[in-house]
Amino acid sequence: MTAEGNSPMTEVLHRFADVPVLVCATEGAPIASEGDATDLIGAAFGHGAHWVAVPAERFGADFFRLRTRLAGAIVQKFATYRVGLAVVGDISHHTAEGTALADFVRESNRGSQLWFVPDVEALRERLDATS
Template identity: 30%
Template sequence: MMTIKTHIINQINIAEVVAESVLIQTPDDALDLLANLYYQGFDSIIINQLHITPLFFELSNGMAGEILQKFSNYRVRLVVTGEFENVTSKSLKDFVYESNKGRHINFLGTTADALQALSK
């Protein structure tokens, strides 16, 4: 089951996805969620890493790139919240670091951090 918490900050409609299980198992799942929220008028999406398959974070399989490209195509900002400080994979650590230098896709610790980043 999934619920959407709506946040409106500086006229930006932000959807915070709240769930009890993994929602995104495949790129098609990501596209379905993205399209659903996009057509509801959301500009930005916050989702916890626990709601995304662990395969997303194994960069060698290309799933992260495929999913994140969909967000770029729709021009919807995404923040994945979770524990990224203790990442041991160098490639994932570099990916998170490079993503966080931009504004479109970010990996942050908390919903409060995400809301602050998305409100700019």
Template identity: 40%
Template sequence: MEIKEYIVEEIKVAEVISNEILIQHTDDALDLMGNLYYQGYDKIIIHQKNITPDFFDLKNKMAGDILQKFSNYRFRLVIVGEFSHITSKSLKAFIYESNKGKQVNFLSSLNEVLKLKK
């Protein structure tokens, strides 16, 4: 795993780069958040390919549990991936509602992330 650092509007952002699935369970996300928080980061960018596909099955509540933790700790999360192919209406609605706020966003490119305002 590699961390690429960005500073966006005075916010320290960590892009997590890996060829492996890094988040298999809720605890993996909490560990990642904790490690990056203690390194002084305010926001995490993680790629869709680094998160278990189970995360995107809302029935198992994994996404809700993980995103609630990020919200509780006020630690911003951006998941970068290809979400246009999603057929689940509930997942589409979940992503749409998340993207209305600033805490958790689902975006298609790193360029979109770096243009986000505080």
């Protein structure tokens, strides 16, 4: 767990189906670059987490615009370090803008590296089903 001064916890380690998952709070630094992804991966390693669950609100609009390639760069960073990434929350307003993101979400959810889930409970259920 991370706390600085009296600031709220921004990361909490949970175990879902015996998988350590670092669950990030909605409040916290935006994930807007590969460097931000590296910081999250470092936090995951520090907590012994195999997955990181990040609220969708923490990602800037560029993450959801595939033409910027930011999502690909962030996902690749997580894949390189073998840490799963779950984007948690409603992203329907992003997927409604075109088919590319909806296709990306669908394909990602078929894999084992990046999942888009509506809430942390859905992540828990998914990890339960894969263990």
